[in-house]
Amino acid sequence: MNNEVPSKKLFNRAKPILGVIFLQFGLAGMDILSKAALNEGMSNYVFVVYRHAIATLVFGPFALILDKKIRPKMTRGIFGQLMLLGLLEPVIDQNLYFMGMKYTTATFAAAMCNVLPAITFLMAYILRLERIKFTSIRSQAKLAGTVITVGGAMLMTLVKGPIIELLWNKGRSNHEIKSGGVDLQNSIKGSLMITIGCFSWACFMVLQAITLKTYPVELSLTAWICLLGTAEGAMIALIMERGKSAIWSINWDAKLLAALYSGIVCSGLAYYIQGLIMKERGPVFVTAFSPLSMIIVAILGSIILAEQMYLGRVIGAIVIVAGLYLVVWGKSKDYKSSSKSIIDEKIEEAEQMKDECQKGNENSSHKVTINASKE
Numbered sequence: 001m002n003n004e005v006p007s008k009k010l011f012n013r014a015k016p017i018l019g020v021i022f023l024q025f026g027l028a029g030m031d032i033l034s035k036a037a038l039n040e041g042m043s044n045y046v047f048v049v050y051r052h053a054i055a056t057l058v059f060g061p062f063a064l065i066l067d068k069k070i071r072p073k074m075t076r077g078i079f080g081q082l083m084l085l086g087l088l089e090p091v092i093d094q095n096l097y098f099m100g101m102k103y104t105t106a107t108f109a110a111a112m113c114n115v116l117p118a119i120t121f122l123m124a125y126i127l128r129l130e131r132i133k134f135t136s137i138r139s140q141a142k143l144a145g146t147v148i149t150v151g152g153a154m155l156m157t158l159v160k161g162p163i164i165e166l167l168w169n170k171g172r173s174n175h176e177i178k179s180g181g182v183d184l185q186n187s188i189k190g191s192l193m194i195t196i197g198c199f200s201w202a203c204f205m206v207l208q209a210i211t212l213k214t215y216p217v218e219l220s221l222t223a224w225i226c227l228l229g230t231a232e233g234a235m236i237a238l239i240m241e242r243g244k245s246a247i248w249s250i251n252w253d254a255k256l257l258a259a260l261y262s263g264i265v266c267s268g269l270a271y272y273i274q275g276l277i278m279k280e281r282g283p284v285f286v287t288a289f290s291p292l293s294m295i296i297v298a299i300l301g302s303i304i305l306a307e308q309m310y311l312g313r314v315i316g317a318i319v320i321v322a323g324l325y326l327v328v329w330g331k332s333k334d335y336k337s338s339s340k341s342i343i344d345e346k347i348e349e350a351e352q353m354k355d356e357c358q359k360g361n362e363n364s365s366h367k368v369t370i371n372a373s374k375e
Helices: 004-039 044-066 076-103 106-126 137-158 184-214 218-240 254-281 283-287 290-303 311-374
Strands: none
Touching (some): 004 044, 004 106, 044 076, 044 254, 076 184, 106 137, 106 184, 184 254
């Protein structure tokens, strides 16, 4: 019985880490499938609409039924935040990300997304969702980890080094294996689009953390984001792809698979799990794990998309993991200290109540003594 309690506590502490690791595997799968769909000529605007329409159809009914009794009243302020959430990530970030991926590769796009933890950390600090004490070793770890993570991403993107011969690429012809190199002009275009998209994504993460304080129903929040993202994305798609009715057609191919997978796993489950973790650990903890997606994409990209692996990218991945652990260590220490502070507050409240009771007893006994002396 005593062994069950520590193991349960350990599992509860590990749940947020397991959740974000699942998110990164899901995002990595989306990168591979979406790149394949875009290579087949699918419009990124249409892809975003289908993705969130599927997520709305899948998760909407669950939100209506399961959150019926706990869903707070909708106000204009909350609805305005939901509309902004539906615009920031489903529309702006995803369209810019997929446009940047068209100009580059799946691995390049995933690597560039590692500016996200730095942007989110900075925005969370500006909005006072994250506290920094420069004399604290926790804050120093988070700052150093963020810088190292971004530096590792740049190293992985810019420094190639010699080619690493992988076992699964042996026997393939040179035509089958892609060099993984990107034209400088396309690299600049893709980098700018993905960076701006990451800024929008960081805004989404911070705003989601704020919205959860006034609308603390993760499943309903997910359904609303997907629904409004579908509506807003459809308007953008009709404007950007006007007169091209053929782009809306979809068959049983990689396009449909990418839309189904991205809608269910990345839009539906990702938003829901992300919201759960944010309530407990904050937005920076979620984005700190984003380098894992890049490493997974680099491996899967070399296997499925036949992209070549370079030594520079491997070294960059190692640097990113080092920065990742620094950020996570700093956040875990914050989590411990916040738990201690809550416990201390409870102890202080108990001591205050005890003191008040003692004072009340002393006053009552004093009154009894006075009354007795008067008699």
